[in-house]
Amino acid sequence: MTSKNSGRMAEQAETEKRVERYLAAFKELAVQDPDGFASLAPELLKRSVWDWRKTDPVFYDKLTTWLDKECLWTPFSDIMPKNARVNSKQKVKPIDKTSLPDQYSEIIDRFEEKFSGDYHRWNAAKRDQFIILGMLALEGKSGVRQGKLAHYLGMNKLGTGGIEGSNAIRAAKIALSRQEKGLTLKLFDDAKGNGSERLHAFADSNLADYVARFVLSHDASILLPAVAFTQ
Numbered sequence: 001m002t003s004k005n006s007g008r009m010a011e012q013a014e015t016e017k018r019v020e021r022y023l024a025a026f027k028e029l030a031v032q033d034p035d036g037f038a039s040l041a042p043e044l045l046k047r048s049v050w051d052w053r054k055t056d057p058v059f060y061d062k063l064t065t066w067l068d069k070e071c072l073w074t075p076f077s078d079i080m081p082k083n084a085r086v087n088s089k090q091k092v093k094p095i096d097k098t099s100l101p102d103q104y105s106e107i108i109d110r111f112e113e114k115f116s117g118d119y120h121r122w123n124a125a126k127r128d129q130f131i132i133l134g135m136l137a138l139e140g141k142s143g144v145r146q147g148k149l150a151h152y153l154g155m156n157k158l159g160t161g162g163i164e165g166s167n168a169i170r171a172a173k174i175a176l177s178r179q180e181k182g183l184t185l186k187l188f189d190d191a192k193g194n195g196s197e198r199l200h201a202f203a204d205s206n207l208a209d210y211v212a213r214f215v216l217s218h219d220a221s222i223l224l225p226a227v228a229f230t231q
Contacts, residue, residue: 140208
């Protein structure tokens with residue numbers, strides 16, 4: 001091992017030890033002065049992200065939203081950027097239904113009919129259904145926490161006070177599941193958990209991918225949060 005490599009390893013070890021000590025210090029500060037830490041942490045995170053991802057305004061905007069509300073129900077790791085990024089305002093090419101199995105092609109047809117017309121004229125129920133369908137499709141079998149879904153429906157109440165959001169999500173999923181009628185497929189998996197942590201997900205990752213391509217090629221994709229998606 002050369003002295004140069006040895007020096008780099010020593011520097012890396014020192015950096016790792018510093019990070020470990022800094023994390024321990026932040027944890028202790030949060031315990032001793034939670035209000036002070038809560039007021040300082042958002043600015044520190046924003047500055048760190050800006051230094052790290054200067055060319056990624058989408059992630060910076062996502063962080064701002066996370067700090068405002070989503071941190072209450074979404075782990076920071078869930079918003080970390082992936083290699084492929086697509087802004088919700090950037091449309092994806094329409095899916096080629098001729099290449100899909102008949103069952104998948106049929107349900108995409110049904111969704112196209114259901115969400116036809118100018119989305120500006122949709123009522124609240126149809127808008128909620130599109131948002132729920134899109135957010136769940138984009139996350140596939142990984143799922144989305146109920147608190148996050150309620151937030152994007154414009155219902156920010158949590159816990160026992162989140163009955164309105166819970167009811168809206170349930171109603172939207174029931175309405176969307178009617179598109180399964182006569183088909184041998186299941187749109188959504190059974191929800192798991194409680195309150196804002198309750199997890200909603202697609203039952204079939206392949207179907208989720210096809211539906212994701214449908215919603216991202218739709219003019220109403222502007223209603224969805226910025227997402228990561230590979231075409």
